[in-house]
């Protein structure tokens with residue numbers, strides 16, 4: 219699978235043009251995109267990247283990719299990011315890496331949004347669990363609300379006791395309903411719950427998404 223991720227990441231990196239402002243997503247496929255981007259920078263490409271997570275920021279610095287902040291730019295030319303599921307409408311589930319709130323902001327600012335995936339991420343119907351970033355004060359309320367319909371869990375840290383805390387200082391929940399029959403309505407519902415900062419369902423970017431499968 220990592221060869222498919224590498225192929226997707228490299229193909230996306232080859233679509234970047236000189237002087238572009240680039241949104242850099244989070245995850246293992248984006249890692250390969252940065253690997254190729256670093257090669258292109260060493261060959262003379264000039265770009266500035268805006269990272270969507272602390273992990274991406276650290277990796278980008280290791281690769282020598284010049285970074286800037288969202289506040290420094292008037293827009294983003296291309297955002298490149300991974301996804302956990304992509305359906306035929308180019309609707310997405312994102313957030314395995316708990317970075318989906320910043321990833322949504324960067325995708326919203328971008329003229330083109332390139333989603334880099336291996337073929338296992340392509341599904342006919344979205345049915346994966348949906349990450350939710352929730353302000354800590356609201357966690358018990360959101361859990362109570364969503365346990366009325368579906369399965370809701372607080373994401374636990376690995377090598378850390380207690381919940382996963384996002385780069386924005388919030389708690390991550392995972393919500394499963396099985397097959398998601400109406401993703402747009404569910405996204406709207408989840409994002410309207412008091413205390414939810416953002417969910418990982420993304421149905422609003424289909425018109426600017428290019429999906430690159432690997433393999």
Ligand code: 5RP
Nearest residue numbers: 245246247300313314315317
């Ligand atoms: C992080 C994400 C990732 O982009 C998504 O989980 C895909 O990751 P990977 O490329 O490692 O499979 O949404 O919040």
